[in-house]
Amino acid sequence: NAGVTQTPKFQVLKTGQSMTLQCAQDMNHNSMYWYRQDPGMGLRLIYYSASEGTTDKGEVPNGYNVSRLNKREFSLRLESAAPSQTSVYFCASDARIRLARDSPLHFGNGTRLTVT
């Protein structure tokens, strides 16, 4: 019962380096999301994928690319990392709400990225 799995948990990059954050869900959800969290800014949507084969920009897409590899996996790529991309990144997938106690999103545990 893994839910949403993000890798890695921590990463340090140098400016200009590239990397891919991986996200996978095992709940057969159609929609997946990438958010970033910065102090005092809440969670801001970077990209989302409403269904397999589609991706759309969120509030803060600049400097990122995404790939919806299949229904399970949604990756986030930083082509040339910048210090402004230092953040905590959360992947999430959508749950169909059936009960009031259900969360609408299943979140991964986050990836803490530092760009020096």
Add this chain to the structure above:
Amino acid sequence: AQKVTQAQTEISVVEKEDVTLDCVYETRDTTYYLFWYKQPPSGELVFLIRRNSFDEQNEISGRYSWNFQKSTSSFNFTITASQVVDSAVYFCALRRGSTLGRLYFGRGTQLTVWP
């Protein structure tokens, strides 16, 4: 446009005090959903509650209660008899009328409960 405002950036209370976290939202949708999440120091996001726009009934769950008022576009969260374990960042969020789709988050309120 959708917007969620949590005007309180940080709140500090002493254990056993009651504390209310404010949330004001903006949307033109007639059907929408409101949420509260807790983020403890360990970093994960913990779902607390969902409220539909057509259900203004307040809710109580143990020491937690929520006051939803459409007239003032507010969805406030009260913790009664706060405890140290309540220390966390609390986020209010809004989802538009569909049962699927992105959440719009407020900036969060850092609650610190001192022993």
